Amino acid sequence: MATELSVDAPAPDGAEEAPAVRIRGARRTFEAELAPVRALRGVDFDVSRGEFVAVMGPSGCGKSTLLNVIAGLDGVDDGTIEVAGERVDGRDEDWLARFRRHHIGFVFQFFNLLDGVSALDNLVLPGVLGGMKRRAAEARARDLLDLLGLGDRLQQVPAVLSGGQRQRLAIARALVNQPSLLLADEPTGALDSEGGLEVLELFRRLHEDGQTIIMVTHSPEVAAGASRSIRMRDGRVEK
Numbered sequence: 067m068a069t070e071l072s073v074d075a076p077a078p079d080g081a082e083e084a085p086a087v088r089i090r091g092a093r094r095t096f097e098a099e100l101a102p103v104r105a106l107r108g109v110d111f112d113v114s115r116g117e118f119v120a121v122m123g124p125s126g127c128g129k130s131t132l133l134n135v136i137a138g139l140d141g142v143d144d145g146t147i148e149v150a151g152e153r154v155d156g157r158d159e160d161w162l163a164r165f166r167r168h169h170i171g172f173v174f175q176f177f178n179l180l181d182g183v184s185a186l187d188n189l190v191l192p193g194v195l196g197g198m199k200r201r202a203a204e205a206r207a208r209d210l211l212d213l214l215g216l217g218d219r220l221q222q223v224p225a226v227l228s229g230g231q232r233q234r235l236a237i238a239r240a241l242v243n244q245p246s247l248l249l250a251d252e253p254t255g256a257l258d259s260e261g262g263l264e265v266l267e268l269f270r271r272l273h274e275d276g277q278t279i280i281m282v283t284h285s286p287e288v289a290a291g292a293s294r295s296i297r298m299r300d301g302r303v304e305k
Contacts, residue, residue: 084151087113091145105131107301118273120289123298138162171240175252179224196243210238230261250281
């Protein structure tokens with residue numbers, strides 16, 4: 067596969083020796099009407115650089131919360147979260163937004179694309195926000211869309227694409243700033259079996275090119291495509 071999909075984002079100081087992700091004692095509780103919900107209960111979790119890890123478990127076990135605290139989209143009540151050698155817990159929103167733009171790509175179950183914007187501009191916008199000149203962002207976007215089989219869909223809006231095509235577009239968007247870490251929350255959950263296989267094959271190719279991936283899934287078949295699987299239950303990683 068072409069090397070354009072591999073990640074070249076500069077690592078933070080000290081990150082070369084650090085794992086991609088290191089979590090120690092992570093706890094997160096949400097207040098609810100009837101009783102507090104303890105989403106994470108002292109999670110310890112490491113991911114090495116270049117690993118493709120599937121996170122499995124029943125609904126409500128803490129899988130999505132785990133991804134969100136890794137990305138800094140949610141905080142922890144206790145414990146530490148390190149990504150590429152940097153502590154992300156306790157940081158302010160501006161710092162987290164900058165860090166995500168340069169080091170983390172996020173793929174959502176329901177795509178979260180800009181509906182009235184072309185496939186090309188769905189990639190160009192985050193590239194420009196990440197610090198690229200528009201011409202460079204457009205070149206990067208065209209390369210990614212070609213590589214992901216969407217080179218003939220540049221000017222089409224997401225609404226006219228199939229589910230599998232929209233998820234490939236969402237993955238391309240997540241890769242436009244060459245993140246060191248790709249997070250995917252049920253990336254095949256809204257797709258039919260054919261679209262799900264397309265996305266899983268793309269993740270396998272990315273992994274072969276050295277991309278670090280953490281993917282949440284309910285599906286044992288999808289998890290089988292990862293290099294390692296872990297299981298969560300009741301807010302804990304099962305040993």
